[in-house]
Amino acid sequence: MHGQLFPSSSPITRRSVLLGGAAVAGGMALAPGLTGCATAGGGEATYPLKFWHLLSGGDGIVMAGLVDQANKDNPEFFASQTVLAWGTPYYTKLAMASVGGRAPDVAIMHASRLPGYAPGGLLDPWDTELLAEFGVREQDFPPRVWEKGLIDGKLYSVALDAHPFILMYNTDVAEKAGALGPDGQLVEITSPEQFVEVASAMQAVTGKHGLSYGYLGDGAQMWRLFYTFYKQLGAEMVLENGKEVQMDEEAAVTALSFIQQLLDDTIATRSGDYATAVAEFVNGESGMFFTGVWELPTAKNSGIPFDAQPIPTLFGTPAAYADSHAFVLPHQSAPDENKRREVYRFVSELFKGSIEWAGAGHIPGYLPVVESDEYSELIPQAHYASAADVLNYDPPAWFTGSGSDFQTYFAENVQGVFLGGDDPAEGIRGFVRRLNALLAKPNPVAKG
Incomplete structure (x- = not known):
């Protein structure tokens, strides 16, 4: 769960992977020409999405595959990843990016860290109606997992998993x-x-x-x-x-x-x-x-x-x-509505493909995956999946949570x-x- 720090302005290359230990599958490097809206097949606009996370090692390999597949299946966007060091370096950089107007389009953070970020204006809330449009609804998650993303009635994180x-x-x-x-x-x-x-x-x-x-x-x-x-x-x-x-x-x-x-x-x-x-x-x-x-x-x-x-x-x-790895929207003062819509599409694709994430041991947050026949055949994962119904995150405070x-x-x-x-x-x-x-x-x- 610990990774090497990669500069956020640099693509993840084979050299950086070999030096830093965060294995990367195809499709993760920044593609030439995608610094602005490019054109995909059929004349559709392709929105470049910046995705930050702290997943390295085996988790990084699986996430790379999920992102690669999402990019392949959805010409509307192209998500490029930035992998930062687990713990304090990641959360410090995420906070600074939100305050300084350089936030990525979407990021992963531990759900237990949410109380230190959302109330301070470092995150934007998710639009639950737009999530539902892409097939991601409250009833698709264990109650405790969904509720952890709520602060003052607004949804600030949506969990990819429970671990x-x-x-x-x-x-x-x-x-x-x-x-x-x-x-x-x-x-x-x-x-x-x-x-x-x-x-x-x-x-x-x-x-x-x-x-x-x-x-x-x-x-x-x-x-x-x-x-x-x-x-x-x-x-x-x-x-x-x-x-x-x-x-x-x-x-x-x-x-x-x-x-x-x-x-x-x-x-x-x-x-x-x-x-x-x-x-x-x-x-x-x-x-x-x-x-x-x-x-x-x-x-x-x-x-x-x-x-x-x-x-x-x-x-x-x-x-x-x-704890949970959860998707968040780092604060942007004037987000492009069309681009942000593609963030929702991108995240929904990762949820729907999270049977691959289950292979690394995590319990997918998205219940249609956990309740599938394919998941029931994963042993021992299916034998401990019920832990998601009784999980307890750190007590909420600005100083609690993984990596704190x-x-x-x-x-x-x-x-x-x-x-x-x-x-x-x-x-x-x-x-x-x-x-x-x-x-x-x-x-x-x-x-x-």
Whole structure:
């Protein structure tokens, strides 16, 4: 999910791909003559569209193919891509482009970052009637996914996908541990005690660990698991500027204490990093793996027998941490109406072709794809697709979301808890104090 920074004024060439690692399929480079409205076959106007995103690696390859196909099938537009480095560089450049009048026609951002951009005037809202004209309607998305794009009743983002935190498991190890049901999938696990029992049984099979989970030095990994369990406890977290954090300390302590129980160097490594956890699982040295859907290609390429599902509901309320790659309209003071119409056409084409996006592990946001026979044949994707119905994004605030410092602040206060030495209550209180300091400040990227 991390990429190389490419200058926005430069086309993506074979050389830049080889140097930067963002693989590109045909049709992504800027075509000569498309700096203005060119002429396509039949005399139709072709509108050049500037499309920014932060997708590299395998995701970048798939997106390149989708854009290439959309360009091929639609002579009305030609979309050229600019790939920027994941995280702060991307979001800073996107904000500066919107403020400075150099915004692209369409961009992808994480849905969790929306509260820091839309209220400040950095994004333009989508016209839902025009989206519907191109076959993209509210009923075509899971409610939580669609609603995340709404701010003050206006739609500012439309999600290409949901990418939740899930549970992968080695089916051979699970079978030997007696943890497979008659359908060949993991038995239903409904309590923390039962999860520990299953993990311990798998550890007895592998002789190393029952569960892989890497987090050391990785605030995002810590937050994903914590927030999943926190929300399963039915707890809320409210971050409102000018007010103190509203957080359920008891639920937070319960979630952290359970994570400490898992990280005992038997069920799971107490001080493992993410790369070590991935290697451990794909080498068959553990039975289960807490990870994101983006690791699906890695698991498949390893050749191990595995399946996946939403993280079991251990604390009563089905919930999973997730984010979405979502399409947004960076603010333009005087957009060309005809050109913007082609943006809607372009985005609708990517939604309709997102069965290819599902191959990378993401759950397509567009339900006609998820509900298709073709998607039902994708395993394990079809086995964890229901996570889209119970997903939870970061609590809305200008400083939260993927690639922000929010998860770093979490790590600064709770990594010692994960390692087993620090008190969960003190860790959470330190995190709350840090958030209270942020809530006392205005949004620094708000326009104007």
